[in-house]
Amino acid sequence: MLHVQSSVTELPESCKSAADRMTQVLAEEDRYSDLNEHCRRKLTALEEELSRELKERVALVAYRI
Numbered sequence: 001m002l003h004v005q006s007s008v009t010e011l012p013e014s015c016k017s018a019a020d021r022m023t024q025v026l027a028e029e030d031r032y033s034d035l036n037e038h039c040r041r042k043l044t045a046l047e048e049e050l051s052r053e054l055k056e057r058v059a060l061v062a063y064r065i
Contacts, residue, residue, distance in 0.1 A: 033062040 035043065043060055050058040 031064045033064045
């Protein structure tokens, strides 16, 4: 069976196109929103408020969907 080297693992040729497609889909989903300074400040303030209430550090992330 022919194998193609992947950065994660070796994949048979039959799986390469599926892996390439999944890589594309994940890259498209992994786009952060381009927030302006006002929105970044609001997000940071909400992180701080939630951190105080929960008594643990909280990080919020904005993605473009």
